[in-house]
Amino acid sequence: MPQFFLNKRLIILLVSIIILVALIGFSLRDRDQLSWPEKFVKDTAGWVQSVVATPTQYVVGIVENIKDLQNTYEENKELKTHLEDMARLEAKVYSLEQENAELTEILEIEGSIGDYEPMQATVISRSPDRLWHEMIIVNKGSSHGVQKNMAVMTARGLIGKVKSTTPFTSTVQLLSAMDPTNRISAALQGDKKLFGTIEGYDKENEWLLLKGLPIDAEIKKDQMVVTSGLGGIFPGDVPIGKVIEVVPDQFGLNQTAYLKPEADFYNISHVMILTRGMEIPEEIKVEGEEDEGEDL
Amino acid sequence: MKRFLVPLLLTLLFVIEGLFAQLLPANLFNGDYILVPRLLIMAIFFLTIYGSVKHGIIYGFVYGLLFDMVYTEIIGVYLFLFPLTTYFFLMIMKVVQTHILVVSFVSLISIAALEAAVYGMNLLIHIADIDFTSFTEIRLVPTLALNLIFVILFAYPFKKQFEKFADRLRND
Numbered sequence: 001m002p003q004f005f006l007n008k009r010l011i012i013l014l015v016s017i018i019i020l021v022a023l024i025g026f027s028l029r030d031r032d033q034l035s036w037p038e039k040f041v042k043d044t045a046g047w048v049q050s051v052v053a054t055p056t057q058y059v060v061g062i063v064e065n066i067k068d069l070q071n072t073y074e075e076n077k078e079l080k081t082h083l084e085d086m087a088r089l090e091a092k093v094y095s096l097e098q099e100n101a102e103l104t105e106i107l108e109i110e111g112s113i114g115d116y117e118p119m120q121a122t123v124i125s126r127s128p129d130r131l132w133h134e135m136i137i138v139n140k141g142s143s144h145g146v147q148k149n150m151a152v153m154t155a156r157g158l159i160g161k162v163k164s165t166t167p168f169t170s171t172v173q174l175l176s177a178m179d180p181t182n183r184i185s186a187a188l189q190g191d192k193k194l195f196g197t198i199e200g201y202d203k204e205n206e207w208l209l210l211k212g213l214p215i216d217a218e219i220k221k222d223q224m225v226v227t228s229g230l231g232g233i234f235p236g237d238v239p240i241g242k243v244i245e246v247v248p249d250q251f252g253l254n255q256t257a258y259l260k261p262e263a264d265f266y267n268i269s270h271v272m273i274l275t276r277g278m279e280i281p282e283e284i285k286v287e288g289e290e291d292e293g294e295d296l
Numbered sequence: 297m298k299r300f301l302v303p304l305l306l307t308l309l310f311v312i313e314g315l316f317a318q319l320l321p322a323n324l325f326n327g328d329y330i331l332v333p334r335l336l337i338m339a340i341f342f343l344t345i346y347g348s349v350k351h352g353i354i355y356g357f358v359y360g361l362l363f364d365m366v367y368t369e370i371i372g373v374y375l376f377l378f379p380l381t382t383y384f385f386l387m388i389m390k391v392v393q394t395h396i397l398v399v400s401f402v403s404l405i406s407i408a409a410l411e412a413a414v415y416g417m418n419l420l421i422h423i424a425d426i427d428f429t430s431f432t433e434i435r436l437v438p439t440l441a442l443n444l445i446f447v448i449l450f451a452y453p454f455k456k457q458f459e460k461f462a463d464r465l466r467n468d
Contacts, residue, residue, distance in 0.1 A: 020372045049311050052311045130330045135367070
């Protein structure tokens with residue numbers, strides 16, 4: 001025994017393994033907030049990162065602009081065909097909006113679950129440890145009003161949710177993360193709305209998994225999936241993706257749909273953090289959990 | 297001023313690793329492969345071999361902790377693995393000679409070991425759920441290919457820089 005204790009290297013190794021397990025256990029806990037040293041480090045790093053990121057993004061932007069010029073002719077042709085349809089759609093949207101406003105006034109409904117206020121944010125860094133940690137760091141933090149679990153989207157669709165905030169930066173966990181706790185309440189748009197949760201990501205095909213759909217539901221290809229807005233902090237009707245394929249789940253009680261995400265999880269430079277427009281009832285606000293709101 | 301040259305260089309590499317995904321043209325691989333830049337740990341390897349072992353291990357701890365806090369939010373994995381891989385690297389370097397080509401090759405092997413260890417750790421804490429074969433295909437091989445390019449580009453500048461650092465340490 002004494003020989004064992006005299007082996008200095010072994011003792012150091014054992015002590016560091018104990019510290020390691022304690023630290024990992026501490027950070028894997030479902031934390032509401034980061035500890036202040038972490039916040040301080042992340043803010044300082046965020047400042048340095050944005051100092052470096054701003055000029056580089058400017059240069060990358062110029063390069064991309066030049067690349068865009070090459071495709072201008074083809075894009076122009078394609079856009080012209082879209083444009084013809086635009087006028088008709090615009091008129092239709094206008095009349096629908098009018099009608100909607102009148103009807104909601106008659107029914108005295110205040111606000112809708114789909115209301116949100118976007119907040120612009122710029123990506124200052126992305127975790128290099130990809131595949132395990134699909135995270136981006138953006139330049140808006142709790143001092144700008146960002147809260148944990150808020151929805152984050154690009155112009156094309158939902159990309160993830162806020163994982164943690166510091167006063168001046170926040171970390172966004174992308175939908176493509178493998179983290180099993182990364183769940184979002186979603187709805188399938190159709191004649192009858194079907195609800196499920198987005199959980200999991202198929203790395204090989206780059207598909208999202210929408211689980212918990214009823215077994216007897218008929219789901220067609222290319223049906224649109226949006227956020228349900230039932231989770232509490234998320235607004236509703238933010239596009240997530242389109243159905244590619246539906247399979248029964250492993251016990252045959254539910255169906256799982258594979259979605260092709262609308263947004264590109266790779267090329268992200270500007271994002272919108274969504275603040276829900278409609279008031280959240282008090283009880284849910286306290287719990288602040290994604291799935292708690294579902295029984296409502 | 298020269299005293300801060302090494303931490304400044306390491307911090308710059310740390311920030312560049314975070315920016316790398318933004319800088320790489322998106323349509324080049326379109327997310328099929330994952331390329332992880334490992335410039336920081338590469339610099340630490342070269343620092344231990346050409347600069348000083350003590351500084352290398354300490355910087356391994358400090359930047360491992362920073363990496364965990366900023367990029368993964370799980371404290372412990374890199375804090376533990378950066379110094380451990382540096383130690384592993386030193387163990388191998390004891391049996392081979394310190395020619396720049398050998399150092400480059402051994403640092404690539406150590407990077408592979410680091411990647412595998414991170415995969416193992418994440419498998420343990422249920423963050424990773426893919427099998428080893430797809431991990432090799434998607435992440436390990438592309439990462440090594442990328443870092444081979446980096447080591448070719450940076451081995452000589454790193455060596456020069458850290459030899460100067462060692463000289464300064466001796467003169468102090």
